[in-house]
Amino acid sequence: MLTVNIEQQQGDFCLQLAHSFADDRVTAIFGPSGCGKSTLLRAIAGLTPGLKGSVRWRDALWHSRKPRMKTEQRGLALVFQQAHLFTTMSVESNLRYGMPKNVSDSELAIGFAEVVDMLSLRELLQRKPGQLSGGQQQRVAIGRALLSQPQLLLLDEPMNGLDATAKKQILTDLRRIQNRFRLPMLLVSHHVEEVVQLADDVVIMANGKLVSSGTLQTQVDSLAGHSEGPLSVLSVTPPSQPGGRVNATDELLAWQLAEQRLWLPVNAAVDVTGVSEAKTRAAGRLLVWARDVSIATEYLPNTSLTNQVVARIIDFEPAKHVAETVVVLTVGDQILRALVTNASVKRLNLQLQQQVYASFKAAAMH
Amino acid sequence: MKLWVLWLFFLSSSVWAADLTIAAASSYRPLLTELAGEFEQREKVAVRLVFGSSGKLATQIQHGAPYDLYFSADDSYIQHLQTSGYLSGEIITDGYGQLVLWSAKADLLPESIERLSEMKSVTLAIAQPRHAPFGKAAMRVLENHQLADAVEGQLVYAENVAQAAQMALSGAADMAFVAVSVLPFEARDDNQLLVLPLSDERLLKQSHAVLRRADDLNLAIQFSQFTQREEFNPLKRKHGLMPGNRAGASNE
Amino acid sequence: MSSTDWQAVVLTLQLGAYSTLILLLLATPIAWWLANQRSWLAAPVQAIVALPLVLPPTVLGFYLLIWLGPKGFIGSTLESWGLNHLAFSFEGILIGSVIYSLPFAVQPLVESFRQLGKEQLDVAATLGAGWWRRFWTIVLPSCQGGFLIAATLSFAHTLGEFGVILMLGGSIPGETQVLSVLIYDHAEAMNYGAAERLSLGLLLFAFTVLVSVYAWQKRAQRGGRLC
Numbered sequence: 058m059l060t061v062n063i064e065q066q067q068g069d070f071c072l073q074l075a076h077s078f079a080d081d082r083v084t085a086i087f088g089p090s091g092c093g094k095s096t097l098l099r100a101i102a103g104l105t106p107g108l109k110g111s112v113r114w115r116d117a118l119w120h121s122r123k124p125r126m127k128t129e130q131r132g133l134a135l136v137f138q139q140a141h142l143f144t145t146m147s148v149e150s151n152l153r154y155g156m157p158k159n160v161s162d163s164e165l166a167i168g169f170a171e172v173v174d175m176l177s178l179r180e181l182l183q184r185k186p187g188q189l190s191g192g193q194q195q196r197v198a199i200g201r202a203l204l205s206q207p208q209l210l211l212l213d214e215p216m217n218g219l220d221a222t223a224k225k226q227i228l229t230d231l232r233r234i235q236n237r238f239r240l241p242m243l244l245v246s247h248h249v250e251e252v253v254q255l256a257d258d259v260v261i262m263a264n265g266k267l268v269s270s271g272t273l274q275t276q277v278d279s280l281a282g283h284s285e286g287p288l289s290v291l292s293v294t295p296p297s298q299p300g301g302r303v304n305a306t307d308e309l310l311a312w313q314l315a316e317q318r319l320w321l322p323v324n325a326a327v328d329v330t331g332v333s334e335a336k337t338r339a340a341g342r343l344l345v346w347a348r349d350v351s352i353a354t355e356y357l358p359n360t361s362l363t364n365q366v367v368a369r370i371i372d373f374e375p376a377k378h379v380a381e382t383v384v385v386l387t388v389g390d391q392i393l394r395a396l397v398t399n400a401s402v403k404r405l406n407l408q409l410q411q412q413v414y415a416s417f418k419a420a421a422m423h
Numbered sequence: 424m425k426l427w428v429l430w431l432f433f434l435s436s437s438v439w440a441a442d443l444t445i446a447a448a449s450s451y452r453p454l455l456t457e458l459a460g461e462f463e464q465r466e467k468v469a470v471r472l473v474f475g476s477s478g479k480l481a482t483q484i485q486h487g488a489p490y491d492l493y494f495s496a497d498d499s500y501i502q503h504l505q506t507s508g509y510l511s512g513e514i515i516t517d518g519y520g521q522l523v524l525w526s527a528k529a530d531l532l533p534e535s536i537e538r539l540s541e542m543k544s545v546t547l548a549i550a551q552p553r554h555a556p557f558g559k560a561a562m563r564v565l566e567n568h569q570l571a572d573a574v575e576g577q578l579v580y581a582e583n584v585a586q587a588a589q590m591a592l593s594g595a596a597d598m599a600f601v602a603v604s605v606l607p608f609e610a611r612d613d614n615q616l617l618v619l620p621l622s623d624e625r626l627l628k629q630s631h632a633v634l635r636r637a638d639d640l641n642l643a644i645q646f647s648q649f650t651q652r653e654e655f656n657p658l659k660r661k662h663g664l665m666p667g668n669r670a671g672a673s674n675e
Numbered sequence: 676m677s678s679t680d681w682q683a684v685v686l687t688l689q690l691g692a693y694s695t696l697i698l699l700l701l702a703t704p705i706a707w708w709l710a711n712q713r714s715w716l717a718a719p720v721q722a723i724v725a726l727p728l729v730l731p732p733t734v735l736g737f738y739l740l741i742w743l744g745p746k747g748f749i750g751s752t753l754e755s756w757g758l759n760h761l762a763f764s765f766e767g768i769l770i771g772s773v774i775y776s777l778p779f780a781v782q783p784l785v786e787s788f789r790q791l792g793k794e795q796l797d798v799a800a801t802l803g804a805g806w807w808r809r810f811w812t813i814v815l816p817s818c819q820g821g822f823l824i825a826a827t828l829s830f831a832h833t834l835g836e837f838g839v840i841l842m843l844g845g846s847i848p849g850e851t852q853v854l855s856v857l858i859y860d861h862a863e864a865m866n867y868g869a870a871e872r873l874s875l876g877l878l879l880f881a882f883t884v885l886v887s888v889y890a891w892q893k894r895a896q897r898g899g900r901l902c
Contacts (some may be wrong), residue, residue, distance in 0.1 A: 154804070155803050488845055585861065
């Protein structure tokens with residue numbers, strides 16, 4: 058458990074937060090820019106002067122009024138928005154900077170060779186940071202943080218400012234890391250996709266205060282209120298047999314959504330291995346924006362949409378725009394939201410408990 | 424490795440430890456350089472010489488400068504040191520400095536000091552009368568001949584008598600009031616210098632004393648006695664240190 | 676060259692080397708503090724460090740002579756402990772040089788430290804590096820340009836120092852008679868040949884040192900090694 062009860066004044070801005078973070082999973086700290094997420098992370102790391110209150114990690118008191126543990130003694134690692142590689146050193150020296158000395162690679166919980174391979178850094182080892190792309194630099198920074206054998210990994214928007222490809226790779230890497238090393242992580246992010254793909258728990262912040270917190274599923278509504286619109290998170294299970302692939306050219310994989318089958322691109326951001334042990338079955342998560350979901354009252358045989366699932370209407374919620382409505386559906390025991398115009402609701406004569414076909418593009422799954 | 428070099432560097436400075444350190448007015452330089460060399464050879468000791476203006480050296484002595492003997496060109500400073508208790512033993516008079524008016528151009532030099540009042544276009548270098556004894560003496564000569572006001576605009580002041588000589592030697596000034604002792608031998612031509620007798624010879628009294636704080640008092644006294652030997656009288660005359668500086672004193 | 680000349684050459688190099696060494700040790704924490712300090716105290720401290728730039732060397736020399744001499748509070752304290760006072764000694768002019776050249780060591784380091792990304796140090800701390808390791812592995816290599824300039828300027832400025840040494844040290848051969856003072860002494864003795872030889876030597880040496888530093892700096896800038 059990481060228990061934080063702090064107050065940090067920075068000019069006009071005041072961060073004030075009391076919360077206990079679980080120490081066995083990934084917690085995303087979500088909120089708009091300037092809400093104090095990064096400050097919170099820096100405060101936990103002991104990098105903000107003038108911090109009031111206390112920070113306790115498991116049995117160790119990291120920060121309180123009098124005894125204060127130095128950052129370097131806390132056994133944490135922080136990956137910043139920018140990689141901040143040590144410019145005078147090679148990539149390899151950067152990676153080895155925080156590694157314990159005089160310990161063989163095999164004795165380490167997180168080994169050098171494994172990290173290098175996992176993050177595809179072998180080709181880069183002899184280069185200088187200035188010769189790397191932004192994504193490569195950030196991968197080195199993540200590797201460097203891991204190799205310092207942290208008990209807690211803090212990630213401050215590590216994908217910020219990277220192009221889509223680099224982002225995707227780092228997201229995949231992080232999931233792989235989480236799966237392989239079982240590291241407790243705090244991830245600061247203002248991108249719903251990252252939160253959905255990585256987090257077990259979510260803490261939502263605004264204006265330096267905690268707004269709400271809980272498991273990802275309980276926070277979906279709150280996430281929607283602070284992002285680009287209503288959304289749903291679907292749990293999908295991987296194909297029961299490896300032969301689920303339809304054929305090589307289509308590059309689609311069949312996934313189970315409750316009783317129904319979904320066809321998703323092989324590279325869609327669903328990782329078969331990207332799950333924590335807490336879940337009994339290996340499952341993936343799909344982020345589906347309500348605006349990408351359409352509703353039909355009958356099965357459509359002639360459509361370009363790959364996936365149509367049978368769903369039941371359980372609620373109508375007002376949308377931000379007066380001309381639209383959020384239709385809340387259940388698929389099995391999961392919630393799926395669709396954003397449709399009021400006109401469509403009327404035209405289709407949608408009713409509560411009505412069975413409909415919800416369709417969304419596989420490509421729309423981030 | 425680098426530290427080793429530094430360390431060796433450090434050790435080497437102790438090699439220079441001298442047995443005797445003498446502070447002397449600039450006008451003593453040629454004489455003392457010869458005498459000290461002689462003394463070093465005869466007594467097998469190391470002597471180091473520090474030259475400066477009499478006043479500056481006296482100030483340094485009062486602030487703890489590690490000198491063993493003090494040779495002064497100005498009576499007032501050495502007297503002051505004596506009353507303040509910095510000296511050991513008597514003040515020894517070495518002789519009297521000789522003030523001359525010197526010019527690089529022989530035809531420019533006036534026949535007598537009074538003629539200076541007619542030479543309105545020449546510049547005259549003089550050591551600062553406030554603290555340089557030869558400057559003070561020169562000013563006294565000008566006052567005695569009622570010339571001080573007349574030539575005031577033509578005077579250029581030098582820090583000490585050696586610098587006044589430099590001004591004239593380099594041609595920066597047409598003439599200079601200097602001590603014979605600071606002039607190079609080849610410049611001591613009768614045509615180039617005009618001896619200026621003093622009414623009060625004490626003005627340029629050159630004297631020395633052993634300092635109370637001397638590290639080796641016996642050696643300091645020994646050097647003092649050494650400089651007083653009869654055999655060095657010709658040497659003193661050669662370097663402009665006269666038994667007296669009244670009218671009729673001649674150079675070489 | 677005479678033995679007096681050699682003595683002065685070695686003494687000058689010694690003074691330069693020791694001053695530079697002491698200055699780097701002294702200026703680094705001061706510069707670090709100044710570069711990271713935003714309190715009102717920074718301005719007066721900066722002013723004190725910069726004072727030798729504007730004060731005539733004679734003022735500094737005068738105060739040091741008063742304080743370090745046998746009647747001054749530092750000199751008399753030393754004497755009461757059975758040590759020597761510091762006026763007219765090598766140790767005395769060393770103190771004088773250190774104070775006199777302090778701004779030349781502090782200023783380049785402050786500039787250098789200000790340009791150093793503080794984030795790299797934060798990262799190093801989160802990787803478990805303590806203060807000392809952060810200094811050696813991040814600050815020193817990243818700011819080597821600043822350190823080199825600070826060292827060069829300190830050394831060169833010490834070689835060129837005259838007023839403070841003359842005032843505080845006199846002109847004692849082998850103890851305080853450094854090159855600049857000896858050149859003055861030669862000139863006063865109308866020993867122009869020797870003065871010219873030493874002046875030319877000093878000129879060439881200073882020029883060579885500065886050229887090598889600027890050449891190095893240029894090369895380092897191209898390689899992006901300067902922070």
